[in-house]
Amino acid sequence: MGRVFAAKMLAMNPEPTPDNILAASAHRNPYPFYASLAAGPALVFDAPRKLWIASSAAGVKAVLGNRACRVRPVSEPVPSAIVGSAAGEVFGHLVRMNEGLRHDAPKLALQRFLAAVDLERVQARTEALALQAAGEGALRGDALSRWAFEVPVMAVADLLGFGEAELPQVARWMADFVACLSPLSTPAQLALAGEAASALLARFSELVQGSAAHPGSALARLQQEAAQAGWQDARALLCNAVGLLSQTYEATAGLIGNSITALATQPGLLDAMAREPGRLLQMVHEVSRYDPSIHNTRRFVDQPTEVAGVSLQAGDVVLVLLAAAGRDPACNSRPDEFLLERPDRQVPGFGHGTHQCPGQALASVVAAAAVRALLISGQLKDAASFRWDYRPSMNARIPVFTA
DSSP: OOHHHHHHHHHHSSSSOSSSGGGGGGEEEOOHHHHHHHTSSSEEETTTTEEEEOHHHHHHHHHHOOTTTEOOOOTOSSGGGTTSSSHHHHHOOOOGGOOOOOHHHHHHHHHHHTTTHHHHHHHHHHHHHHHHHOEEEEEHHHHHHHHHHHHHHHHHHHHHHOGGGGGGHHHHHHHHGGGGGSTTHEEEEEEHEEEEEEEHEEEEEEEEHHHHTTTTSHHHHHHHHHHHHTTTOOOHHHHHHHHHHHHHHHHHHHHHHHHHHHHOOOHHHHHHHOOGGGGGGHHHHHHHHSSSSSEEEEEOOOOOOOTTTEOOOOTTTEEEEHHHTTTTTTTTTSSTTTOOSSSOOOGGGGGGGGOOOOHHHHHHHHHHHHHHHHHHTTTTTTTTOOOOOOOOOOOBOOOOOOE
């Protein structure tokens, strides 16, 4: 049944659709396509891409909650293209890319660390950095796109103890590093990613050593939480500090960009936020549901299991459509409406279960503060005239502003 439904939906849907499911996140409007999938069986099979698709809220939750569905294939815990490089070392230690003991204690430490972050300070620093990075001229096109990537990285690097003069360099390193996370990366990009990872690890090592004299610093607190959680791998801690920046780079840039497009397209929203900028965080929460920056993730089956009545075998791959689940009426009522005052908002884009993102609050505050900086500086007064496409990606939805 799932395979028959998939063939019909992928080939015969009357709505304008993406060329394939992996092109959907960069499509102008993938949501009717997602809705048609979510209305069908919990899992359907995409034969050309040899993967199962989970799109309904129930199907997504079932896959993410199944212990047999892992974040990486057992046979390839680190992408083969970066094995043996500094980028591969960072990837291999990332909490979000591991299971069991290599995941649970580190995640607990990161959760506790992030829960204790002073979000009011982060908001104020992000606004200041965002205004500084925007400069005095009009921020449009490529400059706006670059700004959306750089500001969140600089904000989190500032939180972690980098000096203000270093922040632009950290953003450049991170731009180089995240290229290794794409299967489309070129050899030149992979080489630059390795160099950036080495530089970041070296600088974080210096900051960690210096944090001993500053017990109230963020990295000192992270070390304390790691010790209390029983996470004693100092090198892994450094790698996950890099990971905090890498998660910020694309996901929060997309959240900022999609918030700007919402202000440009949702009737009355720009005027409402100009009158009440204190509601920008509320707006970002709805953007996270309505037009999230991460549209899908993957799970790799390591043993025979059953999900929503479908038998899966070891080696199967499931594409988990987080963005479709957020638009499922079973998850959020009136799902295709942008509602600031949405009761019991469910945001599948930040994950579910053991791998639910612990940085949701931090990412949302950084995005809201960045957009607020644009709003109060007048950079968004002509937002309705902005033009954009979407960055090619198999899982992220990030606007590329063209005018």
